[in-house]
Amino acid sequence: MLIQNARVIDPANGIDGIMDILIRGSKIAAIGKDLPDTGSECINAQGLVACPGLIDMHVHLRAPGFTYKEDIASGCAAAAAGGFTAVACMPNTKPVADSPEVLHYIQEQAEKACCKVYPVAAITQGEQGKQLTDFAVLKAAGAVAVSDDGKPVEQDDLMKQALVQGAQNQLLIISHCEDLKIIDGGIINKGIISEELGVKGMDRLSEDSITKRECLLAEETGGRIHIAHVSTKGSVEIIRQAKARGVRVTAETAPHYFMMTDQFLRNRNANFRMNPPLREQEDVDAVLAGVQDGTLDCIVTDHAPHSPQEKADFLQAPNGIVGLETSLAASITELYHKQGMPLSEIVRKMSLNPAEILGIEGGTLSIGKPADITLFHPDEAWTVDASCFKSKSRNTPFDGQKLIGKVKYTILSGKVTYKDERKA
Structure with missing residues (x-):
């Protein structure tokens, strides 16, 4: 060719x-x-x-267990349509990806798909936050990282052990930074909009507190931590300062966090609800600054499919949005056309950096690769039509x-x- x-x-x-x-x-x-x-x-x-195939290091392919939302074939087709040649899939499946058997199932399904799939295994057994999985066994079975994505590891001492084990096994720890006790049932950002809508809000402190903990634990243990889906001004600054101190921390965000505020929730459309939630303008500005200055290393989607029936009720709907088919276009629209970021930097954050962080092949057009x-x-220009996804x-x-x-x-x-x- x-x-x-x-x-x-x-x-x-x-x-x-x-x-x-x-x-x-x-x-x-x-x-x-x-x-x-x-x-x-x-x-x-x-x-x-023409750029290196895009790599999304944070997707939910929903297999095994929730294939009415997505399966590996459909998720990979969506990825290809969005320009992705590789994705890393999160472990909050049913059963949880905490064993070689589940990882092998994902890998077998992916052999037939039109995109490379790299499994992320769970940090704790069953994502229950009580006992660490066997990192060495999971790495040998093909895990490129471990995460309890969907929730944090709540116990400080267990997270510290995870970072130590991660360092010993050269396995990246990806943290979902939301303190569930602080969130306490909130469904959107805590602020003027949550008050206006009369719904329980999610305080920024829920994200900032866990982000700070992870950076401190990584600093103490020498382990590697990757902060998932950063959405707050506070977390961007915590990560920026930690990097300046030499902490082994990397971080990601998604297009909706640098393009949308919680004002979009005024129409009570659950397709604007995700974890963490859309924040306020000062947060959007801070996330943009973090993307531009390199504090935030990657742009991901956190592709989280849910059925139309599940998303129908604003208050009861699960959080999460799909993103594979819009991520590059959204990033180009905001970062290149509006903010003037070079296309090479967008490519770096969507291909080279994820490859380097995960330690996988890709992100380059080198001869022989x-x-x-x-x-x-x-x-x-084009208009997004979800019915064509x-x-x-x-x-x-x-x-x-x-x-x-x-x-x-x-x-x-x-x-x-x-x-x-x-x-x-």
Whole structure:
């Protein structure tokens, strides 16, 4: 396959220019100007950006146990449509991914899918927060990290042990930073909007307190901590200061946290409810600053599918939104077109950085590496239509919104897994 006349952006190799990419089999064979046409499939990529395949290090594929919301095939199809060639899936399944058997099930299902799937295993058995899983066994079975995502490890001493074990096994700990005792049944951000709607709010302190604890424990133990879905001004500053002290902390956020405030909840639409919740403008500004200055290393989706029936009732609905099919476009719309962030930085946060943090292959277009490539048009506008999603679920806050930036091709190991056939 020959990709011609693309703007090739590869932060790992310092490449940003109009070039061709030659693919032989499943590998990148050459990158340069005016490469000879070998007579194989040719993609005219004039006007398009070609970058390393996107990697989302925080998704919920819902398998096993909740496949009416999503399964590995549909989740990977959604990922490919969003430009992703690899995802890391969270362990809050049924049964919980706390054993080699569950990890092997996920891996077997993923063999048939159009996206690489890296399982994240649980920190504690059954995600019950009482006893650590066997990190060495889980790593040997293919876990790229451990997390009790959906909730924190509440016991301080257990989290400290987890960081020690993580360091010993060279396994990343991913923390969901929300103190459930402080949240105490809240469903949206605590503030003017929660008061206006007459619903119980979730105090920012719930996130900031656990974020601070994780950074202090990582500092004391020398372990690696990754802070999931950062949404508050306080947490951004805590992470910024911890990094300055040399703490081994990395962090992620998602497009909704730098694009939307809790004002969107005024219409009582549960598709704007997620954990942590949409915050206020000062938080959005702080998250944006954190993305821009490198405090926040990655952009993820926290893709969390739920059925329309589950999302129908504003008060009773589970928290979570889908994001795989809108994430790149949302990021380009806000960060590139509005904030002026270079496309290379967006690519870095959505491919190279996640690969490096997880210690997986990808995030680069180096010669000889797998031909995992995303081709997108940075200036093409389109309107989100959730009814066209590849995902089984439709719970997006972006439905009906105009975004700028469109995935045109996704290529996994030299094969096209997604081609945009839709009209704008």
